[in-house]
Amino acid sequence: MGKGKSRKEKDTAKRGERAEGARGTGMKKDIAAVLLFTVGLALFLALVSFSSQDRLFLDRGLPPAGNLCGKVGHYAALGLYGVLGFSALVLPIAVCTGAIRLFRDAPRRLTAVAAAAYAVLTLAVATLAQLFLGRTELASFPAGGAVGRVLCRNAEALFGAVGTALVVGACAVVALILAADLDVVAAAAAVGRAMRALGAFLFHQTREAVDRHREAVAELREAEAAEKARRAEEEAADEEARARAAVALAAGAVEVAAEEGPAGDDDPAWARELNTAPLPPEEPKEKPRRKKKEDACEARPLVVVAPAEAAAPAEEPAAAAEPAANAPAAEPARPEIVLSAAMQEKKKRKKEDEKEEPSFAYTQSGAVFTLPALGLLDKPEVVEKEVDEGGLQRTAGIIVATLKTHGVEGVIRHIRPGPVVTLYEFSPVAGVKLAKIENLDKELTMALSATRIRIIAPIPGKGVVGIEVPNRDRATVFLKDVLESETFAHAGGLLPLALGKNIEGIPYCVDLQRMPHLLIAGTTGSGKSVGLNTMILSMLYRQAPDQVRMIMVDPKMTELSIYEDIPHLLLPVVTDPQKATRALQWAVDEMERRTQILADTGSKDLKSYNAKVEKQRAQGTLFEEAELAPRPKKLVVVDVAQGETEEEAEARLAREAVDAAGGTAAPGRPASEVFAARDAASMGEPPPEFEPIEASAEYEDPTAPPPDDPVAARDQKKQPQKLPYIVVIIDELADLMMTAPREVEISLARLAQKARATGIHLMVATQRPSTDVVTGMIKNNFPARITFRLASRHDSATIINGPGAESLLGDGDMLVLTATQPVTRVQGAFVSEGEIERVVSFLKEQGRPVYDPSILKARDSGEGAGRGEDEDDPVYDQAVDLVSRMEEVSVSKLQREMRLGYNKAAKIIERMEREGVVGPPNGVKPRQVLVRPIGEARAETNV
Numbered sequence: 001m002g003k004g005k006s007r008k009e010k011d012t013a014k015r016g017e018r019a020e021g022a023r024g025t026g027m028k029k030d031i032a033a034v035l036l037f038t039v040g041l042a043l044f045l046a047l048v049s050f051s052s053q054d055r056l057f058l059d060r061g062l063p064p065a066g067n068l069c070g071k072v073g074h075y076a077a078l079g080l081y082g083v084l085g086f087s088a089l090v091l092p093i094a095v096c097t098g099a100i101r102l103f104r105d106a107p108r109r110l111t112a113v114a115a116a117a118y119a120v121l122t123l124a125v126a127t128l129a130q131l132f133l134g135r136t137e138l139a140s141f142p143a144g145g146a147v148g149r150v151l152c153r154n155a156e157a158l159f160g161a162v163g164t165a166l167v168v169g170a171c172a173v174v175a176l177i178l179a180a181d182l183d184v185v186a187a188a189a190a191v192g193r194a195m196r197a198l199g200a201f202l203f204h205q206t207r208e209a210v211d212r213h214r215e216a217v218a219e220l221r222e223a224e225a226a227e228k229a230r231r232a233e234e235e236a237a238d239e240e241a242r243a244r245a246a247v248a249l250a251a252g253a254v255e256v257a258a259e260e261g262p263a264g265d266d267d268p269a270w271a272r273e274l275n276t277a278p279l280p281p282e283e284p285k286e287k288p289r290r291k292k293k294e295d296a297c298e299a300r301p302l303v304v305v306a307p308a309e310a311a312a313p314a315e316e317p318a319a320a321a322e323p324a325a326n327a328p329a330a331e332p333a334r335p336e337i338v339l340s341a342a343m344q345e346k347k348k349r350k351k352e353d354e355k356e357e358p359s360f361a362y363t364q365s366g367a368v369f370t371l372p373a374l375g376l377l378d379k380p381e382v383v384e385k386e387v388d389e390g391g392l393q394r395t396a397g398i399i400v401a402t403l404k405t406h407g408v409e410g411v412i413r414h415i416r417p418g419p420v421v422t423l424y425e426f427s428p429v430a431g432v433k434l435a436k437i438e439n440l441d442k443e444l445t446m447a448l449s450a451t452r453i454r455i456i457a458p459i460p461g462k463g464v465v466g467i468e469v470p471n472r473d474r475a476t477v478f479l480k481d482v483l484e485s486e487t488f489a490h491a492g493g494l495l496p497l498a499l500g501k502n503i504e505g506i507p508y509c510v511d512l513q514r515m516p517h518l519l520i521a522g523t524t525g526s527g528k529s530v531g532l533n534t535m536i537l538s539m540l541y542r543q544a545p546d547q548v549r550m551i552m553v554d555p556k557m558t559e560l561s562i563y564e565d566i567p568h569l570l571l572p573v574v575t576d577p578q579k580a581t582r583a584l585q586w587a588v589d590e591m592e593r594r595t596q597i598l599a600d601t602g603s604k605d606l607k608s609y610n611a612k613v614e615k616q617r618a619q620g621t622l623f624e625e626a627e628l629a630p631r632p633k634k635l636v637v638v639d640v641a642q643g644e645t646e647e648e649a650e651a652r653l654a655r656e657a658v659d660a661a662g663g664t665a666a667p668g669r670p671a672s673e674v675f676a677a678r679d680a681a682s683m684g685e686p687p688p689e690f691e692p693i694e695a696s697a698e699y700e701d702p703t704a705p706p707p708d709d710p711v712a713a714r715d716q717k718k719q720p721q722k723l724p725y726i727v728v729i730i731d732e733l734a735d736l737m738m739t740a741p742r743e744v745e746i747s748l749a750r751l752a753q754k755a756r757a758t759g760i761h762l763m764v765a766t767q768r769p770s771t772d773v774v775t776g777m778i779k780n781n782f783p784a785r786i787t788f789r790l791a792s793r794h795d796s797a798t799i800i801n802g803p804g805a806e807s808l809l810g811d812g813d814m815l816v817l818t819a820t821q822p823v824t825r826v827q828g829a830f831v832s833e834g835e836i837e838r839v840v841s842f843l844k845e846q847g848r849p850v851y852d853p854s855i856l857k858a859r860d861s862g863e864g865a866g867r868g869e870d871e872d873d874p875v876y877d878q879a880v881d882l883v884s885r886m887e888e889v890s891v892s893k894l895q896r897e898m899r900l901g902y903n904k905a906a907k908i909i910e911r912m913e914r915e916g917v918v919g920p921p922n923g924v925k926p927r928q929v930l931v932r933p934i935g936e937a938r939a940e941t942n943v
């Protein structure tokens with residue numbers, strides 16, 4: 001029994017010992033867990049409060065200012081970050097989790113797995129941190145620490161960057177699941193719940209904000225309505241008061257009038273008006289609205305439009321008619337919004353639209369030629385938009401703020417809205433370099449979210465910097481709009497070009513005569529051809545074909561062929577570059593011929609020549625009479641073709657003179673001057689000398705073929721004729737320059753230099769403004785230039801001597817440079833093909849041109865005669881016949897008289913010199929003629 005008890009006791013004692021032991025182990029574990037947790041927490045605090053700046057304090061023996069765990073914490077964190085980088089933060093989590101598990105008495109196996117998982121997680125985070133943040137400078141230590149750097153380098157070598165991210169990322173997630181004993185589904189659900197809660201919160205907040213905004217708008221509208229009602233009441237009261245005052249005054253005036261008789265001259269105008277008109281007219285309803293706008297404008301940049309002060313008083317007739325006593329009270333001082341000239345013109349035009357379209361029938365020349373009517377052009381209805389003042393003010397604010405950010409201070413004084421761009425006039429403070437503003441164009445473009453902006457620093461003559469910002473809604477300018485404007489109607493000159501509207505929306509026209517030649521450039525699609533068409537149509541709308549003739553060169557064969565066969569053309573539209581070269585040479589010859597005519601008649605230019613011709617025609621006199629008067633001659637032309645001898649010819653003329661004695665002698669012509677046309681006798685026609693001066697068309701026709709008999713033509717004494725203007729239009733200069741660069745360059749330069757006075761003008765367009773096309777020689781001779789959008793600043797400098805064209809918007813946006821005006825931005829007028837076709841067929845209905853194809857023939861084949869080549873040349877014989885009647889002759893005189901090309905005339909004169917008909921060259925003076933007509937020579941010998 002004692003043995004058994006002792007075993008029982010032993011068992012109990014053992015159980016008690018085990019329980020004791022277990023209690024002791026549990027306590028130890030708890031203590032270890034607490035210590036571990038503390039270490040983990042301290043580590044966490046040391047790591048999150050680490051600051052590299054603390055080193056400065058520690059170096060001076062001071063405690064660190066930032067680290068919550070003092071010196072030890074700082075160094076521990078420094079070491080851990082250095083080794084593990086950001087993954088050091090996993091450590092305190094691992095330690096704290098381990099502490100909690102220890103506390104919960106978790107199985108040892110699980111704790112070991114968790115520890116291993118945390119270790120893997122730490123290394124994975126270090127690698128990922130190095131991979132993603134290694135190149136940034138987020139912290140004072142490497143993102144992945146030394147460990148992360150090594151692991152990342154090796155992993156990248158094995159898997160590449162993306163592979164490393166995937167593999168290491170997967171390891172990290174698995175390690176996290178194991179370490180934290182994470183239920184992935186539960187975690188995802190928790191994240192989802194959090195997102196939903198956040199969404200609901202944001203939605204609620206937004207709805208509240210929208211409701212608040214709506215309420216505020218409704219309140220504002222109510223307040224506005226109340227304000228409007230109040231103003232309406234005030235105005236009604238004012239109106240009534242004014243009417244009462246007027247009636248009282250009228251009554252007074254009538255009483256005075258009854259006492260003193262009719263109002264004398266001293267009475268104020270309003271008093272006199274009151275006698276007949278007791279009540280002032282109702283004020284326009286628009287007035288109060290404008291007042292409101294003006295009030296709103298105070299302390300902001302003034303939205304101006306253009307100087308139109310002169311028109312302002314005319315806009316306020318009612319105010320002017322009001323009694324003086326009312327005036328001061330009615331007009332408090334306030335900022336003024338001036339209506340733009342363009343807007344005024346629009347208003348005016350609206351009224352004029354109601355009038356009938358004026359008739360443009362042209363009746364100066366013999367035949368009536370009707371100029372095309374404006375009705376042939378389209379003018380789509382455009383809804384006029386109100387100026388968005390708020391938007392303009394906002395843009396002005398952005399400009400000022402952006403410039404300020406970049407160190408340029410200043411204010412915007414005026415805003416000038418136009419159809420396509422709006423000009424903001426910026427006044428910088430003193431000391432700002434303008435080049436700095438110019439260089440901020442890209443910054444401003446970005447800040448304004450604009451496509452392109454243009455900076456004009458400074459605007460010539462204004463002392464401000466112009467910033468042109470494209471409008472969001474771009475208006476189209478229609479050609480009809482410009483052609484029917486006052487500006488075009490009053491544009492002087494014979495060759496007005498309606499280009500479009502300037503940036504204030506005012507129609508912009510130039511005169512080609514004054515320019516006097518125009519170079520046009522623009523990349524493909526920039527609006528160059530449309531621009532050229534509007535210029536051509538402007539001239540066609542102004543001038544009849546006998547006043548202005550055109551040569552059109554279109555090597556691209558696309559743009560100008562639409563004008564084929566209009567009566568203004570001198571030639572069919574030239575598409576072959578070779579022929580174009582000849583056409584240019586013809587223009588040079590024509591210029592030489594005209595220069596001689598001007599010199600012979602002592603005319604300064606074509607305008608004064610045409611004026612003289614007009615006078616001569618009115619008086620029935622001739623230019624030549626003055627020259628011929630001192631040396632009357634008896635001229636006999638022997639009809640050698642019919643085998644006539646000199647005696648027979650003289651006898652014939654005597655007979656004819658007797659026959660004609662009873663006929664009409666030409667008024668004012670010397671009786672001794674007797675002419676005989678070469679074939680007159682054989683044709684049985686009355687000799688021309690007895691006819692009155694033949695009335696000819698007012699203008700010379702350059703396409704008329706040369707006279708069959710120049711001698712007879714010269715002697716026929718036709719009335720002088722005016723010379724038409726000639727406009728040469730070339731659509732693609734580059735194509736011509738590729739074919740015959742030297743000839744084209746020389747012809748263009750000669751024309752550009754000298755043709756102005758002779759009424760020949762050039763319009764040359766190109767899409768390649770490179771220096772091999774627009775050569776120095778061409779450029780120097782074309783002072784007036786228009787550029788549409790160009791590809792680069794460099795191209796812009798070639799055309800307008802500065803930047804700007806590269807910032808244009810395309811679609812007809814252009815810069816115009818003339819010799820007298822600074823660069824002006826213009827929105828080109830638009831004209832469609834349909835409109836051009838309508839105008840062209842209207843012109844063609846009135847007549848077709850008669851072309852002179854010889855202009856385009858190759859020089860040598862057309863004009864033949866070389867040195868001793870063509871001894872039987874009938875033209876030479878005619879020339880000798882003609883020259884023998886002159887005292888002196890020059891190449892151009894012969895050219896003019898016989899309607900020859902310059903080269904041909906020069907060759908004839910050379911041959912005449914060789915054959916002793918004319919003397920040697922005499923400097924700039926004409927050559928002396930050494931022969932006499934046959935009859936005259938015989939008469940002299942007999943004497």
Ligand SMILES: Nc1ncnc2c1ncn2[C@@H]1O[C@H](COP(=O)(O)OP(=O)(O)OP(=O)(O)O)[C@@H](O)[C@H]1O
Nearest residue numbers: 522523524525526527528529530811812828829830
């Ligand atoms: N003044 C304008 N207003 C509105 N749109 C325009 C204007 N001018 C041109 N455009 C538009 O730009 C397009 C191209 O114009 P255009 O044919 O004149 O260019 P281009 O410079 O002559 O090109 P290319 O050299 O290739 O012929 C036109 O079809 C038209 O839609």
